[in-house]
Amino acid sequence: MKPLFVILGVLMLLLFSASLLIGPAGFGGWQGAHALILGGDGPVPIVMREIRLPRALLGLAIGAGLGLTGAAMQGYLRNPLAEPGLIGVSGTAALGAVIAIQTGLSATAALALPFAALLGAAIGVGLLMLLAGPRGGSVTLILAGVAISALAGAGTALVLNLSPNPYAANEIVFWLMGSLADRSMQHVALALPLMLLGAVLIWFSGRALNALTLGEAAASAMGVSAAALRWRLIAGVALIIGPATAVAGAIGFVGLVVPHILRPFVGARPSALLTASALGGAVLLLAADIAVRLVIPERDLKLGVLTAIVGAPLFLHLIWKTRSGGHG
């Protein structure tokens, strides 16, 4: 178990470094590292500090956030098919962003779009807490999340449908695919504190998630309050997924696939899976973000498209195993 964390940690650092060193601007790795740390004159420090560093930081944070929230949702719902998008917050955040693009609000200030998306996320989580209520169980939570997702999806489709401006519609479609390109340190400053707060909330749920392995009654008898855990997880997931969607758009499958792949390596213990999935999510997203820069550099392949292309077959494999194996 311990070697797994070391391997994933080292991989994560290597990919983070690679993410800093790979790009279209032609200068050497040594020159880049020098400029990043010591600064200096000319374009190299600007490229390193204002283009590549935020991109690498967001790749790390969002990947880790998706992995962590995926593991937390699967642990809470005791279902390997759960994923962070299930509570509908990513859908309402996307709707907020789409409205900002359509109304032209996003052009007025650099952070107008992410702020609109955060507002969408906040409305989504408020609606969820209202629907799933203090006494609702996990099934109520799933149903409320599905309903909110459907509503947000319909809202997004409606905006596209009625859009009189093909350029705005085009921009919306590309934004929805999810990307880390051309993000600034402002985006990092906006998203990172909220995501860290969410991560802390989820971090302290590890024992409770372990207890839930035995079902809600046994967990309650061991002093784990299912209601308190639910509030903590909803808040934690929303604080991670809301900002992540606000700055990077919808990036699917990472939160679903990473915990699934890593579960056997941690003896299926939900608390250990939280750490492993955070590391694994960062590894996967950093790798995918490097891949979109290398595969067809001239065509701006979107990150969310790549994660779906890689993630969907893995998801099919999971369904296949569930279908034929019974007990996974």
Add this chain to the structure above:
Amino acid sequence: MLLSLKNIHVTRRNRVILDQVSLSLKEGEFIGLIGPNGAGKSTLMEVALGLLSFTGQSNLAQMGAAERARTAAYLPQAREIAWPVSVEDLVALGRIPWPGSGRSQNDAEAIDIAINRLGLQNFRKRTALRLSGGEQNRALIARALAQDTPLLLADEPAAGLDPAQQLACMGLFRDLAREGRGVLASVHDLGLAARYCTRLVLLAEKHVLADGVPEDVLTDAMLHRAFGIRVRRVQTPDGLAILPLPA
């Protein structure tokens, strides 16, 4: 007194489930909770732990969640194991109420004792979900035992076990009581209940119909009234055998 329930009243969806139920259990007692299906045996246990809302008094429900978890362990009837964890990790979940995140010396000892008492030494590293139903049941009993509480509430612990394991399970609970703990277990096999329990509580018609030593509770009249059955009793050198018959 390990468990003290006074005037418990439970209503669910405008239906009275339990009415005026009082029950107490002290150190050294192994109480068999008997009664027909739907009599409210599981409800009574969850009420005692404060997991369901009720009116009346329960000493466990009055405690804080952490203190209660160190006083009473609970084996629910639904035997859930959500993830393919090893038997060892499953048993270790019983240590959650205690400080030390499951890795202290005390934790290791409690886990070892629980695994040994249920005869699970050879299953330690096996994946709990790949075991048979009866073996999973034993692993879950070991989990409750690892919680190392003075009181154990077990909902049909012997269900799904083979005869040898049923005897081992009931014998284990009797030993726990003799060591000074208290056990409340719902049991359907009247013969097993009569032979192993120090006291029986018959729950029927929403309240405690009879409470006392097995001979006083398992009377023809009581069994007919609670279950609608006749019984044939045979005194054997190995104890009382009870054969249920249709009325």
